[in-house]
Amino acid sequence: MHYRSEKIYQVFFNLFMILISIATLVPLIVLISSSFTQNKDITLYGYSLWPRTFSLEAYGYIWKERMQIFRAYFITIFVTASGTLLGVISSVLYAYALSKREFPLKRFFSVYLLFTMLFNGGLVPTYIMYTRYFGIKNTIFALIIPGLLMNAFNVILVRSYIQNNVPQALIEAATIDGANEFIIVRKLIFPLAKPIIATIGLFIGVAYWNDWQNGLYYVTDDKLYSIQQILNNMLKNIEYLSKNTTSVAKSTTLAGTLPAGTVRMAIAVVGMLPILVIYPFIQKYFVKGISLGAVKG
Numbered sequence: 001m002h003y004r005s006e007k008i009y010q011v012f013f014n015l016f017m018i019l020i021s022i023a024t025l026v027p028l029i030v031l032i033s034s035s036f037t038q039n040k041d042i043t044l045y046g047y048s049l050w051p052r053t054f055s056l057e058a059y060g061y062i063w064k065e066r067m068q069i070f071r072a073y074f075i076t077i078f079v080t081a082s083g084t085l086l087g088v089i090s091s092v093l094y095a096y097a098l099s100k101r102e103f104p105l106k107r108f109f110s111v112y113l114l115f116t117m118l119f120n121g122g123l124v125p126t127y128i129m130y131t132r133y134f135g136i137k138n139t140i141f142a143l144i145i146p147g148l149l150m151n152a153f154n155v156i157l158v159r160s161y162i163q164n165n166v167p168q169a170l171i172e173a174a175t176i177d178g179a180n181e182f183i184i185v186r187k188l189i190f191p192l193a194k195p196i197i198a199t200i201g202l203f204i205g206v207a208y209w210n211d212w213q214n215g216l217y218y219v220t221d222d223k224l225y226s227i228q229q230i231l232n233n234m235l236k237n238i239e240y241l242s243k244n245t246t247s248v249a250k251s252t253t254l255a256g257t258l259p260a261g262t263v264r265m266a267i268a269v270v271g272m273l274p275i276l277v278i279y280p281f282i283q284k285y286f287v288k289g290i291s292l293g294a295v296k297g
Helices: 003-036 041-044 057-063 065-098 107-116 123-133 151-167 169-178 181-192 193-208 213-218 227-243 247-251 260-293
Strands: none
Touching: 003 260, 041 260, 057 065, 057 247, 057 260, 065 107, 065 181, 065 193, 065 227, 107 181, 123 213, 151 193, 169 181, 169 227, 181 193, 193 260, 213 227, 227 260
16 A cells, blocks of 8 residues: 555656656747747747748848857856856865864854845945945956855855765865865765756856846947847847837838847847756756755754
């Protein structure tokens, strides 16, 4: 009887997860399908799981701005890679210090970490600080430093992982052998904490890739625009042209052929494609890291 009820529960749970998976995949399929559909089909029939008439007009519109997009991709890849690397290193170092029981300022830095999760100075003081005192406006650092470099939640995950999965005896043995803190972090903590490092690396990397606010606040030089800024500007241009079709049509034929609906979908596909490609390679580390790192220390 117990075996039968457990089997029924397993079947029900599997069906439930299948439904959740379908509910997650359907919007993505509709998004990709719509980007390859003629704009008039979307206007007349709405969105569908399969293109009524296959068309690349949306991507053709984006391709016209390919030089800006390629440059923006390079900026975004550089910012995401460097920001993720610095963010992981700073998070692990902070977490390692908090995981040590004998650290004399552990309570102070723990309270300081939690304080940043609850309070912040607001946009205006932050903007003044970064532009007037740090001078990062219209520099590559404006896309890396503000708001994304370290997250308190990531530090707590790493600290819990270290406390529960890195043997204290191993650290003590390394100390007896003459290893300093930096050697311990480099040769013990980083190798043993790969799952949680991959997890927070994914969090930080996605945040950097999707970030557009730092560019909006601190960057006015179009040579430093990220891919999200470029795509956001294209979307605004499309909305403007769509709302001012009559006045624009007098000087150009673009307004009459502008694939406004499909371009929005193509822009979303272009923005998220690299993350979709990378995620399957680190999924196993992500699942393991988030489950082990969430254990209360």
